[in-house]
Amino acid sequence: MSKQWVNQAIAKIEADFQRSADTHLIKLELPQLTGIDIYLKDESTHPTGSLKHRLARSLFLYAISNGWVNENTTIIESSSGSTAVSEAYFSRLLGLPFIAVMPATTAKKKIQQIEFYGGRCHFVDKTDQIYAESQRLAAQLNGHYMDQFTYAERATDWRGNNNIADSIFNQMQKEPHPIPAWIVMSPGTGGTSATIGRYLNYQQLDTKLCVVDPENSVFYDYYINGDASITSDKGSNIEGIGRPRVEPSFIAGVVDEMKKVPDAASIATMNWLAQLIGRKVGPSTGTNLYGVLQLACQMKLKGETGSLVTLLCDSGERYLDTYYNNEWINNNIGCTEQYDLELQHFNSSGCLGKL
Structure with missing residues (x-):
């Protein structure tokens, strides 16, 4: 790195x-x-319109400081929308590709906002499918699964x-x-x-x-x-x-x-x-x-x-x-x-x- x-x-x-x-x-x-x-x-x-802006900032700093993300890393996240919007924003800031794994029922406005920041949306049928699919994509693309559900509590001081x-x-x-x-x-x-x-x-x-x-x-x-x-x-x-x-x-x-x-x-x-x-x-x-x-x-x-x-x-x-x-x-x-x-x-x- x-x-x-x-x-x-x-x-x-x-x-x-x-x-x-x-x-x-x-x-x-x-x-x-x-x-x-x-x-x-x-x-x-x-800037990205929700509480999750704080979380996304913390998750990026945590992942970069841990050596999990570099200039060639694709960022993948499980999200119903707001975290993905914020992570797409920070991915664009750093010039990194971003993929949001989300339920197909996610609000259209959030999908549009993710795409506005250059992110891509990958849909699953059921909410509980987002975890395994995110891990699969990260392995397939040699990317990093941010995993907000695991790291949210430890990424913030x-x-x-x-x-x-x-x-x-x-x-x-x-x-x-x-x-x-x-x-x-x-x-x-x-x-x-x-x-x-x-x-x-x-x-x-x-x-x-x-x-x-x-x-x-x-x-x-x-x-x-x-x-x-x-x-x-x-x-x-x-x-x-x-x-x-x-x-x-x-x-x-x-x-x-x-x-x-x-x-x-x-x-x-x-x-x-x-x-x-x-x-x-x-x-x-x-x-x-x-x-x-x-x-x-x-x-x-x-x-x-x-x-x-x-x-x-x-x-x-x-x-x-x-x-x-x-x-x-x-x-x-x-x-x-x-x-x-x-x-x-x-x-x-x-x-x-x-x-």
């Missing part, structure tokens, strides 16, 4: 980071929650160094409740929740981590019963989060509480938030925020005050043909009326419930 290429590659990635401002922390205006403040870390403002948790606490310093009662995150690889949970423990903070899992994902079941061999025959309907197997990057020991969020609740909350802030958000943000609202309601009923933080993972513009398409919702998610009513009740009372 050329030491000169390694130096130049890392310098390009670091320069790209230096050009990028931190993402905003948005405070929601919710007067029905007196003394309880909710914040969204808006990861949609990264969880102690600080401007990771997402460090950024949140720096931005919260002047808020009424600067130390959040809860940070809420949904797991895709599990890497972000691992980073946040480890940071909270390492920095000796009182903030608790709640991880919210969608339907057809096994992370919640693993957290409850400890069986790492559990699998699901069906993939998650909430793109970007939830997995049919327990991924190596999911670290259950750093999680204080887990909740299972119905898909219909995720979509209802996604639409509720879009109306509140005046722009579309992705479905995983709906999952995150529904968990936040549940915790906020519990705090309200107990007479507690404090702050809660979650992530706005990506923009809803990527999902116009799916999660913002009524026909698609009817065919894949079903009726959201129960949760629409809960959120209407929340608007007036500050508590989730049916009218």
Whole structure:
């Protein structure tokens, strides 16, 4: 491997980071929650439009520093879209070929974005086929399988160094409740929740981590019963989060509480938030925020005050043909009326419930 290429590659990635401002922390205006403040870390403002930009940067630095990637390496990744978009961006930055192995049901907008950055999409029929197919392609092409699901938790420095948790606490310093009662995150690889949970423990903070899992994902079941061999025959309907197997990057020991969020609740909350802030958000943000609202309601009923933080993972513009398409919702998610009513009740009372 050329030491000169390694130096130049890392310098390009670091320069790209230096050009990028931190993402905003948005405070929601919710007067029905007196003394309880909710914040969204808006990861949609990264150059590639999602939280996964952070992960892709870390994975490239990790792989290059380990000597796994050189100037002739084809990059292969298993991804339902957002990680692949971000890795395609960094592959183009370094002049490397990129192939994303993804389910055929991936949103068209994400496919277009991967191709915009010069990547190629390789489709499989079922979500659980992405791992073996990525390994096969890497062997066939003498490339490198990035394997976000294994390396996400170890590629990011969880102690600080401007990771997402460090950024949140720096931005919260002047808020009424600067130390959040809860940070809420949904797991895709599990890497972000691992980073946040480890940071909270390492920095000796009182903030608790709640991880919210969608339907057809096994992370919640693993957290409850400890069986790492559990699998699901069906993939998650909430793109970007939830997995049919327990991924190596999911670290259950750093999680204080887990909740299972119905898909219909995720979509209802996604639409509720879009109306509140005046722009579309992705479905995983709906999952995150529904968990936040549940915790906020519990705090309200107990007479507690404090702050809660979650992530706005990506923009809803990527999902116009799916999660913002009524026909698609009817065919894949079903009726959201129960949760629409809960959120209407929340608007007036500050508590989730049916009218």
